[in-house]
Amino acid sequence: MSLKLFGYWRSSAAWRVRWALNLKGLSCVHHFVNLKTGEQKSPAHLKVNPSGRVPMLLLEDGTRLNQSLGIISYLDSQVFKKATKIIPEDPLNRARAFELWEVIAADTHPLQNISVISRYSDDPQKRVEWSAFYIQRGLSVFDETLTRVALAKDFSLGNSPSLPDLALIPQIYNALRFGLDVQGTFPRLWKIYQNALQTEECLVASPEKQQDAVEGV
Amino acid sequence: MSLKLFGYWRSSAAWRVRWALNLKGLSCVHHFVNLKTGEQKSPAHLKVNPSGRVPMLLLEDGTRLNQSLGIISYLDSQVFKKATKIIPEDPLNRARAFELWEVIAADTHPLQNISVISRYSDDPQKRVEWSAFYIQRGLSVFDETLTRVALAKDFSLGNSPSLPDLALIPQIYNALRFGLDVQGTFPRLWKIYQNALQTEECLVASPEKQQDAVEGV
Numbered sequence: 001m002s003l004k005l006f007g008y009w010r011s012s013a014a015w016r017v018r019w020a021l022n023l024k025g026l027s028c029v030h031h032f033v034n035l036k037t038g039e040q041k042s043p044a045h046l047k048v049n050p051s052g053r054v055p056m057l058l059l060e061d062g063t064r065l066n067q068s069l070g071i072i073s074y075l076d077s078q079v080f081k082k083a084t085k086i087i088p089e090d091p092l093n094r095a096r097a098f099e100l101w102e103v104i105a106a107d108t109h110p111l112q113n114i115s116v117i118s119r120y121s122d123d124p125q126k127r128v129e130w131s132a133f134y135i136q137r138g139l140s141v142f143d144e145t146l147t148r149v150a151l152a153k154d155f156s157l158g159n160s161p162s163l164p165d166l167a168l169i170p171q172i173y174n175a176l177r178f179g180l181d182v183q184g185t186f187p188r189l190w191k192i193y194q195n196a197l198q199t200e201e202c203l204v205a206s207p208e209k210q211q212d213a214v215e216g217v
Numbered sequence: 218m219s220l221k222l223f224g225y226w227r228s229s230a231a232w233r234v235r236w237a238l239n240l241k242g243l244s245c246v247h248h249f250v251n252l253k254t255g256e257q258k259s260p261a262h263l264k265v266n267p268s269g270r271v272p273m274l275l276l277e278d279g280t281r282l283n284q285s286l287g288i289i290s291y292l293d294s295q296v297f298k299k300a301t302k303i304i305p306e307d308p309l310n311r312a313r314a315f316e317l318w319e320v321i322a323a324d325t326h327p328l329q330n331i332s333v334i335s336r337y338s339d340d341p342q343k344r345v346e347w348s349a350f351y352i353q354r355g356l357s358v359f360d361e362t363l364t365r366v367a368l369a370k371d372f373s374l375g376n377s378p379s380l381p382d383l384a385l386i387p388q389i390y391n392a393l394r395f396g397l398d399v400q401g402t403f404p405r406l407w408k409i410y411q412n413a414l415q416t417e418e419c420l421v422a423s424p425e426k427q428q429d430a431v432e433g434v
Contacts, residue, residue: 050365051358051361063309064365065316066362067315067319067320069315069316069318069323070312070313070314070315071312073311073315074308074309074311074312077311091290091291091294091295092280094290094294095282095287095288095290095291095294096287097287098287098290099282099283099284099286099287101286102284102285102286102322102323105319105323106284106322106326106327107327109323110323111328111333116328120337130336133336141268144267144268145268148281
């Protein structure tokens, strides 16, 4: 299957999808869109990706998939080189996976998105406080949920990465950018972060490993 | 199966779950939590629902499920009176369902949540402008996605309600509260809203039909 992913090195949602592609043993052509210069709104880009959003996965037959959860669900439903299941098949575990996913993907990440904090305030300090508040809250709920669900080992739902980890790891990366002490406050989440970055699939999907990564920003 | 749902009449996420229960032909005990008076943080409530969040579904064996997507996924995996499938089984349609769900549940609803707009500003006018901006943007992306996906009939993905509708309808209800002209701006979404409210399953799950509904607020 020939795939093309429209992404950006620092997009959390694009990182989730890149990691998912690696877990499924899939390669794809990466088209990097410079969100910093507003390339996503250029006529040339809108011609191939009318939504102007990343990540967007273009399938061989021209089908366009947006939203990381939709893309991951589609990739996970297909049989590829690797048999890894990202979304658990057991009904209760699947419910847990979605619960943990939404703690980050719905209740945390959108609130600290650059477009939202730009609208919130022009003051850099206020932006950091706002973002840190929601990230701290989100990681706290995630961690409490891991305690209640009681399946966490090396990863959120056992010994291999699954859907919640795909949301968690990029969120921790953002937490560090906003100055949160993840290691001290959430030692269990910090351990999962370290475990994930020791896997090839997550590491090569991480922001700094992308062709469009910019140093020192 | 004996179920207990912790909810609040005006919680969008609780409406999604109430509607899902009705679509599956399930009855449950409703425990209404007064979010307006902060009942969710009271010791008595935290004893039965330590997360302090609604909706929370308590299963017969004591298992607690949070987050509407997790709860709906669990309910949809069980065989009940009605064979209705809320989350489509076809992989591509399922991806579409998640894509549309996240447009509302991740990129729209959390940004206009009362706790977020309270943190944003003390000025009621600024709160309305902020909320209206994100709801307008969310409904616009949802409508564009329906055009691209090209499956919409009476509902978002055909002639029966499915996952995206469970997110859309409560969001339109909120849009009206914030003064948006949904009928004029998004006639297709308005039609889906009308269709949904003509079904018993959605109507009896709607805010004003709940025991804890307060008139004139």
